[in-house]
Structure formats: C-alpha cells, structure tokens
Amino acid sequence: MTSPIYIIGSSNTDMVVKSGRLPAPGETILGGTFFMNAGGKGANQAVAAARLGGNVSLIANLGDDLFGRQAHTQFHKEGINTDFITFDTAHPSGVALITVDAQGENCIAVAPGANGNLTPDLLRTFFNFIASPAIVLVQLEIPITTVEFIIEQCSALSIPIIVNPAPANKILDDVWKHVFVITPNETEAELLTGIRIVDDDSARKAAQAFHQKGIKNVVITLGKRGAYWSDNMSDGFVAAPSVSVVDTTAAGDCFSGALAVALAEKKSLAQAVKFASVSASISVTRMGAQASLPSRKEVDTILHLNP
Ligand code: RIB
Numbered sequence: 001m002t003s004p005i006y007i008i009g010s011s012n013t014d015m016v017v018k019s020g021r022l023p024a025p026g027e028t029i030l031g032g033t034f035f036m037n038a039g040g041k042g043a044n045q046a047v048a049a050a051r052l053g054g055n056v057s058l059i060a061n062l063g064d065d066l067f068g069r070q071a072h073t074q075f076h077k078e079g080i081n082t083d084f085i086t087f088d089t090a091h092p093s094g095v096a097l098i099t100v101d102a103q104g105e106n107c108i109a110v111a112p113g114a115n116g117n118l119t120p121d122l123l124r125t126f127f128n129f130i131a132s133p134a135i136v137l138v139q140l141e142i143p144i145t146t147v148e149f150i151i152e153q154c155s156a157l158s159i160p161i162i163v164n165p166a167p168a169n170k171i172l173d174d175v176w177k178h179v180f181v182i183t184p185n186e187t188e189a190e191l192l193t194g195i196r197i198v199d200d201d202s203a204r205k206a207a208q209a210f211h212q213k214g215i216k217n218v219v220i221t222l223g224k225r226g227a228y229w230s231d232n233m234s235d236g237f238v239a240a241p242s243v244s245v246v247d248t249t250a251a252g253d254c255f256s257g258a259l260a261v262a263l264a265e266k267k268s269l270a271q272a273v274k275f276a277s278v279s280a281s282i283s284v285t286r287m288g289a290q291a292s293l294p295s296r297k298e299v300d301t302i303l304h305l306n307p
Contacts, residue, residue: 003133003264005049007257008059008123008150009042010115010141012094013067014289018247021101032099038074039096039289040115041139041166044250048257049137050078052279053296054264057081059126061118061142063093068114074290084126088114094141104245104284110141110167118142120149127153137260139164139253144171151175162263164256165192177214181263183256185221200237203228207235217269221255221280223248229273238273241281241302250289255280258299278302 019032038047046058058080062068064087071093075082091114100106123146130136136154138147138161147163148171154161155178162181165171168191186197193209195202197220207218207230219229226240258279262272279299286292 004055005135005260006057007046007137009139010040011043011060011071012040012096014039014096016098018100037288041141044253044289045257047290048254048293049261050080052261054261059084061086061114063114064089067093091117100247104248106249136161140169151178179215181217183219240277245284247287251280251284254283
C-alpha cells in the first residue's frame with residue numbers, strides 16, 4: 001500500500017528573469033526574458049510528488065491575497081489535498097526574485113511573507129490528525145523552530161520524516177537523530193558537516209558525518225553528476241541522465257518530492273534515488289519551478305528505457 005505524503009513548507013510566486021549571465025553586485029544587465037511562475041520549495045515538492053502519482057497533502061501558510069489564492073487553486077488542480085493550508089491576513093504571500101543564466105544556473109532572493117509565519121501553533125490540528133502509515137517531507141524555507149517542532153512531532157508519532165535542508169541552515173543537534181532521510185546538495189552538506197564534497201570519497205565522509213548525528217539514510221545530490229546514497233550498511237552512486245540544461249530551479253525540490261513518492265511506494269533507497277534522479281533530470285530541461293516538473297509517464301518512460 002502507498003503511504004500518504006504530507007509536505008510541510010513554503011509557497012512562493014517566482015518572478016524570473018532568464019538572461020545571458022547573472023548580474024554582479026551593483027550591476028544592471030539588459031536583454032533577459034521575464035516569466036512569472038508558481039514556486040516555493042514546499043509547494044514545488046508537493047506538485048512534483050502529486051504529478052508522480054503520490055497521495056499528497058500540502059501544509060502551508062499562504063497570504064490572503066491574489067498570489068495566495070492563485071496558488072491554492074493550482075494545488076487543487078494538481079490533485080493536492082489542501083485541508084491543512086491556512087490563509088494569513090497579516091502577511092503577504094511569499095515571493096522569490098530569480099535570475100537564471102544561459103547555463104541554467106540561478107540566484108534566488110526570497111521574501112518569505114506568510115511562510116515565515118508558519119508557526120508550530122498552526123500545525124497542531126494537523127498533528128492531531130496525522131497517523132501512521134504516512135511520510136512527512138519538510139524543507140527549511142519556514143522558521144527553523146517550526147522545522148524542529150515538526151521533526152520532534154514525527155518522532156513522537158513514529159512517522160518517518162525526510163528533511164531537505166534547503167536553503168542551507170543549521171538545526172538543533174538534538175533533533176537530527178529523529179530524521180529518517182536527509183537530502184542535501186553539496187553546499188548544504190558542507191554547511192551541516194563541515195566536509196567539502198569534491199569527489200566520491202568526500203561524499204562518503206559527509207554521509208558518515210550525517211550518520212554520526214543519528215540520521216538513518218543520507219542522499220546527497222551532486223548536480224549533473226547524479227546522487228550518492230547511504231543507509232549506513234550499504235551505499236552507492238546513481239549517475240544522472242545526460243540532458244541539455246535550461247533551468248536548474250526546483251531540480252532539488254523535484255528530487256525530494258520524487259524520492260518521497262518512491263519511498264511511499266516502498267521502493268528501496270537505491271531504487272528511490274534512481275527514480276528521483278531521472279525526475280530531476282527532466283525538470284532541468286524546462287523553464288520554471290512547478291512549470292518544469294515531470295509527469296509519472298515521462299519518468300516511467302525513461303526508466304523503462306534505462307532500467
Ligand atoms: O527551489 C526553488 C525555489 O526556491 C523557487 O521556486 C523559489 O520560490 C525558492 O523558494
């Protein structure tokens with residue numbers, strides 16, 4: 001049986017300029033194209049998981065404004081359960097300003113708005129409702145004290161939690177031992193372990209540092225090189241399919257959402273990482289955050305050709 005997936009996190013509207021290169025501090029560059037897209041790490045992960053066939057609920061705090069209502073309508077269209085979404089009359093919806101260069105690399109500044117007001121108090125009804133079997137997925141675009149509360153609640157309820165530590169931030173050392181899977185990229189892994197990932201050996205060392213904190217499973221995304229996984233007894237590297245990159249925005253979100261779907265379907269960690277790598281590799285071939293996220297059919301087609 002597939003477990004329901006509960007994704008707790010942010011929702012933003014992304015204002016994106018695609019340009020030849022990223023501007024330097026103090027510099028204005030001309031010539032880019034503008035897009036306005038649905039984004040936010042939590043919402044992106046929820047949409048990714050829903051498109052890949054997950055039974056998904058999003059728990060988020062939206063501004064009581066046009067952007068918030070547009071996002072809410074879109075979640076319904078994606079088949080996401082919105083019963084635990086709240087509307088905040090005191091804070092606007094989150095907005096992200098994104099520049100994407102010709103190689104698909106980005107730089108992002110986020111005004112969190114209502115996301116920054118997703119407090120433990122707003123989650124109490126949800127934690128009275130949720131029961132095993134379930135999987136929770138959370139990122140760090142909401143207050144860190146809320147993330148720590150979520151991890152502790154999941155531990156008390158014996159619900160496995162996946163933590164995508166993005167954007168990079170520190171969490172209280174005490175709570176790591178309750179984390180079922182962590183999904184950092186190389187930068188986030190370095191911030192949290194102090195180990196710079198430059199090759200296979202340093203990826204293994206960073207994973208061991210996470211295991212020493214008590215985290216059961218570690219999946220480090222390595223950009224176009226793919227991903228490394230370790231469950232502390234076995235480990236492996238999964239190569240990413242070679243693709244033509246247009247925009248890397250939300251690739252990490254796609255990866256974590258897909259990983260949650262695969263684990264909810266009881267796939268092994270190695271199989272789940274492969275499923276997530278293929279999903280993320282499709283997302284980077286298209287512009288935008290939620291706009292770029294693949295369907296299950298697209299992912300299954302590639303997996304069928306490259307088992
Ligand atoms: O991970 C990509 C996301 O980061 C964007 O959609 C933007 O909203 C920021 O949250």
